[in-house]
Every structure is written in structure tokens, then in C-alpha cells.
Amino acid sequence: MTPEWIACDWGTSRLRLWAMRGGEPLAATERDRGMGQLTPSEFPEALEEAASIWDGSAPVVACGMVGARQGWVEAPYVAVPCAPLPGGMVAAPGPREVRIVPGLSQADPPDVMRGEETQVAGFLALNQGWDGVICLPGTHTKWVHVSAGEVVSFRTSMTGELYALLSEQSVLRHSMDETTDDAAFDAAVADTLSRPERLASDLFTLRAADLLTGATGGRSRLSGLLIGAELAATRPFWLGxxxxxxxxxxxxxxxxxxxxxxxxxxxxxxxDAVTLAGLTAAWRKSRASA
Incomplete structure (x- = not known):
């Protein structure tokens, strides 16, 4: 197989590649070779090892932490408001043509994104003329207000990271059963959405209820408490x-x-669908300006 080009989503922990012909993926591969495991000089070798399952030396369009200051080469942030793909892709050194999509930044309140801008661009490419808010859940969840094809503003919440820390490293880890309890989740969301100031004390009730009554659903309730607090903080984004x-x-x-x-x-x-659509839009933009 000889791809026309290669789409690359290179995050902190994973490297994902798609062999592409136009906007159609032909095949995909994934490696445990994220930015966090590599020095800048190791990126070309990691890319070639992953892409070697396909013939040729197709050009690459990449997004994600590969363009961070600690990545292969820094792709500087572009300030909002702007299009999610504002141009100015950065060429990476190495044996193959590699172009890296820049991230976006916001001055007030200070915020940055890297990788999510490509998903926003992909969603807008698949939903022409759409205005509203795009929520991108993750370790650091993004809330992105888009209008007239531009990113107007955005806000990041560390809910995913807080969930991981509390469920794995705090005293609450002893009460994290694997039971999925939708009712407990819904009640917890309602609790902190209406009273976010009680989050710190509400969290400890998970441990106390387990000790006193053997209550289950701790994992669902923890998720609900944190997401409810996040919804309270981001209400200006999603309300209406x-x-x-x-x-x-x-x-x-x-x-x-x-x-x-x-x-x-x-x-x-x-x-995956919006990531590929965004990388395809970046690829076409790069060809048009070549």
C-alpha cells in the first residue's frame, strides 16, 4: 500500500497514523510512542518505525503534542478569535515532509489548546455553518465557543485529571467499586451543579457512605460530582x-x-471521525498553499 499522505495524531502517550488517499483512510496503526516518551531527536525514528508498514515516503500532516515546546518542533500558538486551522503549519526536520498544525491560545483568561483545534476544524468541516459550543472531554476537557467558522473563546477544565488523582491516589480509592450507577451519577451532577461550593465536603461523603452503609456506586458518584461542578463553572458556555x-x-x-x-x-x-476530517482539511490547505 502506498498512501497519498499520512494523517498523524501525536499525543502525550500515543502515536496514531492513518494511511490516506484524499480524504479516505486506507489503514491505521497506533504505537505507544507519545511525546512524553521521546526526546526531540527521537521523533523522526519513531515516525518512520510506525509508518514503515506502508510503502513510500508519503508526506505527513500532524496535530497534537508533537508541536509542543517539549515535542519534535514547536508550532507556536495562534491567538483566538481565529479559524481553528489558521495556517502557519510548521515543518519538522527529518527525512520525510512533516507539517505540524499549530495550537490555539487565549489571553484572558489564559488558556491553550493543542490537538483539539484540529477536532474543532473537523467538526465544522462535517457540519457546515454550525454555531454553538463544542465540548471535548478528556484529561483536560475543552469547552469551545465557535461562531461563523471561528473559535471565539474557550475554557479548559482539569476534571479528567482530578478524577484520576482522586480515584487512584486519594482516600477515595478504597471506595471506587466498578458498579455503574446512573441514578447515583445523576444525583451527584445535580448536587454540585446547584451547590458547587460544597464539592470538597461532598467528596468525602463517598468514603463515609461506604464505611457506614457499604454504599456502592462510588465511581459513578465521583464522576457526577466533578462533572456537575464543571457544568456549574462553564454554564456561560453551554446554557442556551x-x-x-x-x-x-x-x-x-x-x-x-x-x-x-x-x-x-x-x-x-x-x-476519530472529526480528527481525520480536521487533518484532511489541514492537508488540503497545505496543498493549496504549496
Missing amino acids: QQVAVVGTGDQGRAYSRALSAQGAPVTQVRS
């Missing part, structure tokens, strides 16, 4: 807006459920 949630896994479903309970009109989309 149509919302697109990127991701169809457990995280995406949790955000969609919490938002739907508040009457927000939610569309849920596959993350």
Missing part, C-alpha cells in the same frame, strides 16, 4: 447553546447525559 460532545466512549456519554438532563440540545460525535 447547542452543544456537540466529541467522543462516544464512557466520558462522552457521561457529559452528554449530564448536559441533556439540563435541557441542553446535545449532539454526540466520534472523536
Whole structure:
């Protein structure tokens, strides 16, 4: 197989490649060779090892942490408001043509994104003329306000990272059963959405209820408490807006459920689909300007 070009999503922990012909993926591969495991000089070898399953030396368009200051080569942030793909892709040194999509930044309040801008561009490419808020759940969840094809503003919440720390390293780890309890999740979302100032004390009730009554559903309730607090903080973004949630896994479903309970009109989309659509848009833009 000889791809026309290669789409690359290179994050902190994973490297994902798609062999592409135009906008159609022909094959895909994934490696445990994220930015966090590599020095700048090791990126070309990691890319060639992963891409060697395909013939040729097709050019690459990459997004994600590969363009961070600690990555292969820095692709400087572009300030919003701007298009999610504002141009100015950065060439990476190495034996193959590699172009890296820049991230976006916001001055007030200070915020940055890297990788999510490509998913936003992909969603807009698949949904022409769409205005509203795009929620991108993850370790650091992004809320992105888009209008007239531009990113107007955005806000990051560290909910995913807080969930991991509390469920794995705090005293709450002893009460994290694997039971999925939708009712407990819904109640917890409602609790912190209405009273976010009680989050710190509400968290300890998970441990106390387990010790005193053997209550289950601790993991679901923890997720609900944190997402409810996040919804309270980001209410100016999603209230009265149509919302697109990127991701169809457990995280995406949790955000969609919490938002739907508040009457927000939610569309849920596959993350791979919008990532590929965004990288394809970047590829076409790079060819048009070549």
C-alpha cells in the first residue's frame, strides 16, 4: 500500500497514523510512542518505525503534542478569535515532509489548546455553518465557543485529571467499586451543579457512605460530582447553546447525559471521525498553499 499522505495524531502517550488517499483512510496503526516518551531527536525514528508498514515516503500532516515546546518542533500558538486551522503549519526536520498544525491560545483568561483545534476544524468541516459550543472531554476537557467558522473563546477544565488523582491516589480509592450507577451519577451532577461550593465536603461523603452503609456506586458518584461542578463553572458556555460532545466512549456519554438532563440540545460525535476530517482539511490547505 502506498498512501497519498499520512494523517498523524501525536499525543502525550500515543502515536496514531492513518494511511490516506484524499480524504479516505486506507489503514491505521497506533504505537505507544507519545511525546512524553521521546526526546526531540527521537521523533523522526519513531515516525518512520510506525509508518514503515506502508510503502513510500508519503508526506505527513500532524496535530497534537508533537508541536509542543517539549515535542519534535514547536508550532507556536495562534491567538483566538481565529479559524481553528489558521495556517502557519510548521515543518519538522527529518527525512520525510512533516507539517505540524499549530495550537490555539487565549489571553484572558489564559488558556491553550493543542490537538483539539484540529477536532474543532473537523467538526465544522462535517457540519457546515454550525454555531454553538463544542465540548471535548478528556484529561483536560475543552469547552469551545465557535461562531461563523471561528473559535471565539474557550475554557479548559482539569476534571479528567482530578478524577484520576482522586480515584487512584486519594482516600477515595478504597471506595471506587466498578458498579455503574446512573441514578447515583445523576444525583451527584445535580448536587454540585446547584451547590458547587460544597464539592470538597461532598467528596468525602463517598468514603463515609461506604464505611457506614457499604454504599456502592462510588465511581459513578465521583464522576457526577466533578462533572456537575464543571457544568456549574462553564454554564456561560453551554446554557442556551447547542452543544456537540466529541467522543462516544464512557466520558462522552457521561457529559452528554449530564448536559441533556439540563435541557441542553446535545449532539454526540466520534472523536476519530472529526480528527481525520480536521487533518484532511489541514492537508488540503497545505496543498493549496504549496
